[in-house]
Amino acid sequence: MVYSITNQLDSLLDTLPDDIKVNYRRYKRVMDVITKEADPLVGQTPKEVIWTKNIAKLYRYQPQSKKTNRVPILMIYALINKPYILDLTPGNSLIEYLTNLGHDVYLLDWGTPGYEDRHLKFDHYILDYIPKAVKKVLKTSEASEISLLGYCMGGTMTTIFAALHPQLPIRNIVLLTTPIDFSDAGLYTKWLDERYYNVDKLVDTLGLIPAEMIDFGNKLLNPIGSYYGPYVSLVDRVDNEKFVTNWKLMQKWLADGIPFTGEAYRQWIGELYQQNKLINDDLYIRGQRVELRKITANLLNIAGKKDVIVNPKQAEPLNAKVSSEHKAFHIVDTGHVSVVTGSKAINDIHPMIEKWLTQNSN
Amino acid sequence: MTNTLPFDPFNMWKTFYEQTDANWTGVIQEMLKKESFSEGMGETLNHYLQAQKLMNEKTETFLKSVNLPTRSEVADVASLVINVESKLEALEDGLEEEINQLKIAISILDKKIDKLLSTFEGTEK
Numbered sequence: 001m002v003y004s005i006t007n008q009l010d011s012l013l014d015t016l017p018d019d020i021k022v023n024y025r026r027y028k029r030v031m032d033v034i035t036k037e038a039d040p041l042v043g044q045t046p047k048e049v050i051w052t053k054n055i056a057k058l059y060r061y062q063p064q065s066k067k068t069n070r071v072p073i074l075m076i077y078a079l080i081n082k083p084y085i086l087d088l089t090p091g092n093s094l095i096e097y098l099t100n101l102g103h104d105v106y107l108l109d110w111g112t113p114g115y116e117d118r119h120l121k122f123d124h125y126i127l128d129y130i131p132k133a134v135k136k137v138l139k140t141s142e143a144s145e146i147s148l149l150g151y152c153m154g155g156t157m158t159t160i161f162a163a164l165h166p167q168l169p170i171r172n173i174v175l176l177t178t179p180i181d182f183s184d185a186g187l188y189t190k191w192l193d194e195r196y197y198n199v200d201k202l203v204d205t206l207g208l209i210p211a212e213m214i215d216f217g218n219k220l221l222n223p224i225g226s227y228y229g230p231y232v233s234l235v236d237r238v239d240n241e242k243f244v245t246n247w248k249l250m251q252k253w254l255a256d257g258i259p260f261t262g263e264a265y266r267q268w269i270g271e272l273y274q275q276n277k278l279i280n281d282d283l284y285i286r287g288q289r290v291e292l293r294k295i296t297a298n299l300l301n302i303a304g305k306k307d308v309i310v311n312p313k314q315a316e317p318l319n320a321k322v323s324s325e326h327k328a329f330h331i332v333d334t335g336h337v338s339v340v341t342g343s344k345a346i347n348d349i350h351p352m353i354e355k356w357l358t359q360n361s362n
Numbered sequence: 363m364t365n366t367l368p369f370d371p372f373n374m375w376k377t378f379y380e381q382t383d384a385n386w387t388g389v390i391q392e393m394l395k396k397e398s399f400s401e402g403m404g405e406t407l408n409h410y411l412q413a414q415k416l417m418n419e420k421t422e423t424f425l426k427s428v429n430l431p432t433r434s435e436v437a438d439v440a441s442l443v444i445n446v447e448s449k450l451e452a453l454e455d456g457l458e459e460e461i462n463q464l465k466i467a468i469s470i471l472d473k474k475i476d477k478l479l480s481t482f483e484g485t486e487k
Contacts, residue, residue, distance in 0.1 A: 023372060053451065054444050115433055116440035187394055196404030198411075205411045205418070223390060224383050232379045235372055 029238045033248065040248045043084035045096045047107075051136045055111030058133050060140060061087075061099045068102030071171050071361040072141040074133060075107040076161075078153035079125070079264055080214050082256050083109050086151065088249055088341050097350045103357065104141050108133045112258045118207040121263040122157065123286040130161045134168060147172035147357055148297075151340065152310060153268070156180065159318065160278070162295045164288055170297040172360050173324075174353055176339050177304050179314040180292075180321075181279040182272050186311055187221055192273045199269045203262040211257030221308045246342070253337075279317055292321035298360045299327040302339065302349070309336040326360065 013021050051058040075095070077083035086107065087095040099105050108130065113120065134146055148170060150158030155178025162170050179185065191197065202209065219226035230251060237243040260268075277283035283290040301319055303312035312331050319329045330352070334344050393399055422432045 019370060023370065026372060054447065114437065114440060116437035116444065118437075190395060190397070190400050191403060193397075193400050193404075196400045198404065198408060201408065201411050205415045220394065222387070224379075224387060228379055229383075232376055236376055 026235065026238055030235055033234065033238065033244055037248070039252050040089065040245060042089060042249065042252065043087045044090055045087050045093055045099060050106075050140055051133065053129060053132065055113060055117065056129055057109045057111060058136055059107045059109060061095050061105040061107070065099060066102060067104040067141070069104065069358060069361050070143060071145050071147050071357075072104040072106060072137050072143050073098065073147045073149055073357065074137050075105065075149045075151070076130065076154040076158045077108070077110065077151055079110055079157075080153065080211065080257060080260050082253065082258060083107055085253055085337065086340060088253070089245075092246075092249075092341055092346060094340050094345070094350050094353070097346075098354055098357075101354055101358075103354070104143075106133070106137045106140075110258075113208060113261045115208055118262040120261040122160070122267050125264065126157055126161045126164065127286055130157070131165065131168075134170075138169070145169040145171040145361075147174065147361065149174040149176070149353075150178060151176040152178065152336070154178075156272070156278070159292070159295070160283070160285060160290050162297060163290045163292050164285060164294075166294045166296065172298045172300070172357060173295070174300045174302070174357065175315070175318070176302050177307050177310045177315065177336050178301065178318070179272070179310045181314050181317040182276040183279070184311075184313055185273060186308065188217075188273060191217070191220075192269055194270075194274045197269070197274075199266055199274070203266045207262045209260040209262060209265045211259050214260060215254070215257050218309060250337070250341075279321065292318065293323050295322040296324055299324045300353070300356045301327070301329045302353075303329070303331050304334040304336055304339045305331050306333070306335040307339070328356070 013024055016024075045061050046064075047059040047061045048063050049057050050060050075083070075086060077086065087093040090096060095105050095107065110125070110129075137146055138144070146169060148158045148162065150156070150173070155175040158173060158175065159178065159180060162168075162173055182189070185192075192199075230247065234244070234247055237247075271277045271283060275282075278290060279292070281289065281291050281293075299319065299322055301315055303310070303315040305312065316329055319327050332339060332344070332349055334342075334349070338344055339349060422434075425432045
């Protein structure tokens with residue numbers, strides 16, 4: 001019945017003015033995109049699981065392809081959101097780009113924590129998970145050195161890990177939009193002020209911090225743009241199929257958040273955002289002091305000029321703290337997500353990372 | 363009949379959004395920066411958490427009274443499984459280490475036997 005009514009409406013359209021026809025078709029297409037069409041496929045670069053621990057998985061990408069770069073790359077992503085942003089879709093994937101050029105790429109996927117994982121802290125992730133993953137990567141690749149690539153919070157974790165493991169053969173570190181200095185984190189510094197934001201009560205009550213709560217905080221940075229902007233853009237450019245595909249991919253990823261384990265959140269907000277311990281060498285992980293000067297690996301640190309989640313001022317101070325001989329800091333004309341996905345990333349940033357890794361791996 | 367409309371509703375909506383964004387973003391940003399906003403947000407969160415805590419406690423009491431497991435109890439079972447997995451992993455690592463040591467020992471032994479054999483062969487000649 002609904003079908004016949006729709007058909008009748010369609011034939012009625014022929015009698016109406018052109019503008020109404022165009023607008024009706026546009027409206028219909030927008031509604032189809034939002035309500036009917038299936039989610040786009042993501043993370044399509046072939047991969048195999050080479051190790052698991054609890055809910056975490058270590059993937060090796062395109063294992064059958066020829067590896068011409070002798071230093072494997074381990075990607076470490078944030079504990080929130082899903083890591084397929086690094087392998088969004090063919091032609092728009094950092095992982096695909098690197099593997100196609102002969103790099104041996106691995107990704108540590110933290111998985112989606114359940115209530116039983118609420119006690120997991122950075123201590124567990126950095127001292128129990130990452131070292132094992134590094135060991136597995138070195139063994140699988142039969143390599144003697146490794147490159148680490150950390151994105152956002154994953155970059156912070158990578159930095160802490162590297163500082164705590166100077167004995168490991170870490171050749172290169174690539175950091176994307178990585179917060180290290182939390183003295184001025186923009187609006188977050190104001191909102192997370194410990195006089196008003198009671199992180200302990202939040203963690204004690206909820207155990208696991210819902211993804212929606214994290215997402216709300218991010219969207220609050222620019223409420224009108226975050227909530228309405230995407231739909232205005234969709235209506236405006238719905239006739240452009242490429243735009244619609246990218247729009248669906250991005251909306252899927254943005255809505256696909258994962259909860260933050262309570263104890264890790266307590267450290268992230270309490271010790272980093274509220275007390276800024278990392279840059280001041282005052283952070284302790286399972287009793288070990290994190291001293292950034294112990295990092296000696298080559299460092300490529302990239303921040304986004306338009307990034308409102310991690311501003312470049314939060315990333316830059318790391319370069320002055322590490323002991324690396326070869327270190328570079330770049331501010332690119334992107335935001336927090338467009339540093340890895342989209343035309344700017346594809347044309348400029350992916351090649352920049354690849355070139356730097358190749359130059360520093362021989 | 364004319365083929366155009368006096369206005370385009372989508373363009374009108376877009377213009378409305380753009381003007382709202384241009385006019386209000388500054389005002390909203392200023393509000394978001396204010397200490398009173400952080401204070402208000404903190405207060406709201408505390409009230410929410412207080413209500414949530416009460417609800418958690420009541421739910422737990424109810425579930426216990428009807429002999430059903432609480433979320434924490436279910437999570438505890440999952441934790442036991444994770445612990446078993448961790449122990450298996452430790453065993454696997456230990457075994458791997460032992461095998462590696464054994465391989466090294468066999469390799470050394472192999473070399474020693476080769477040396478002995480060549481010594482014997484030399485003596486026989």
